[in-house]
Amino acid sequence: MARTVFRRGFKSECEALAAAVRAEMGLGTLERLDPRALAADLGIAVHPLSSLAGNSATAAAIDHVRTVDPSVMSAMTIFPDWPLRHRVIIFNDANTAQRQASDIAHELSHGLRMHEPRHAIIAGCRDYSRAEEDEAAWLSGCLLVPRDAALAVAMSGTPIQSAAAEYGVSDQMMSWRLNATGARARAALHPGPECLPDRPAAPER
Numbered sequence: 001m002a003r004t005v006f007r008r009g010f011k012s013e014c015e016a017l018a019a020a021v022r023a024e025m026g027l028g029t030l031e032r033l034d035p036r037a038l039a040a041d042l043g044i045a046v047h048p049l050s051s052l053a054g055n056s057a058t059a060a061a062i063d064h065v066r067t068v069d070p071s072v073m074s075a076m077t078i079f080p081d082w083p084l085r086h087r088v089i090i091f092n093d094a095n096t097a098q099r100q101a102s103d104i105a106h107e108l109s110h111g112l113r114m115h116e117p118r119h120a121i122i123a124g125c126r127d128y129s130r131a132e133e134d135e136a137a138w139l140s141g142c143l144l145v146p147r148d149a150a151l152a153v154a155m156s157g158t159p160i161q162s163a164a165a166e167y168g169v170s171d172q173m174m175s176w177r178l179n180a181t182g183a184r185a186r187a188a189l190h191p192g193p194e195c196l197p198d199r200p201a202a203p204e205r
Contacts (some may be wrong), residue, residue, distance in 0.1 A: 004134035011138065016140035017112060029148040032167050035104035038143070039089065045110060046069035046104060048093035049073070077110060079117050087111050100171040105140035113139060118140035138180075144169050145177040154178050154187035 019029055025041055027033060039046045049062055065073045075091040086146040089107045091100055115132045145153075145167055153163040153174070178184040 004131045006138070008134075010135075014139045014142045015147050018139065018146055021112065021143065022146070027138040029146040030152055032106075033143055034168070035101050035108060035143070042108065042111065044087045044089060044108065046089045046091065049090055050093050052090070065092060070094045074099070075107050076120070077107045077117075084118070085117070096170070098164070098168060099175070101144065101168050102140060102170065102173055106136050109136040109139035109143065140179050140204065141180065142175065144190055145174060147183070149179045150177045150183035151186065154183040154188075157187075182188050 013163060017025070022029060022033060024030070025033070025038065036046055052062055054062075070092055071124065073092055074095065075089060075159060078088050079086060080088055089104060091103050091107070092099065095103070112130065113132070113135050115129075115136070118129070119127045121127065149167065158166075160171050160174050160178075164171045168175065
């Protein structure tokens with residue numbers, strides 16, 4: 001399925017929103033963001049899949065998702081007090097720490113974008129909005145590796161693996177952000193520390 005073509009200004013809005021969210025947490029755009037800390041700041045509960053309890057059928061399903069095929073479910077947002085918009089995020093803790101961070105950030109991004117709840121399954125088929133999924137994916141990238149951070153990594157020549165470890169993301173996420181923000185291309189055209197963004201002091205809360 002083709003990716004969403006974002007409206008003009010959407011990507012800049014996401015960078016601004018990510019910067020504002022970070023500022024609320026006392027973080028600058030060059031610092032590492034912990035998605036669990038952001039969830040706590042937003043008042044959104046986050047629970048690992050392994051913490052769920054239920055009957056034997058539920059336990060078997062959870063075991064399958066965690067040990068047999070973790071790709072079946074990465075994370076999801078539920079609304080236990082529906083019709084109240086009280087969000088709770090369930091994430092698959094069988095995945096790597098980096099994948100968990102990305103998945104939680106993705107679910108939080110749905111909330112930050114004020115996406116409305118949807119039925120998980122309708123007539124046996126998954127019900128989801130491709131546009132909303134792509135919006136959440138883009139915003140989560142901005143939250144984890146802001147444009148300033150991507151540019152700093154590219155301009156400094158920091159290896160992808162080292163940069164990914166510094167920001168708590170996968171190598172794939174870091175590489176994507178360097179490309180998606182244009183940081184890698186800008187570094188190739190203008191090598192040198194003079195293009196690096198200043199590292200601002202963390203704002204007070």
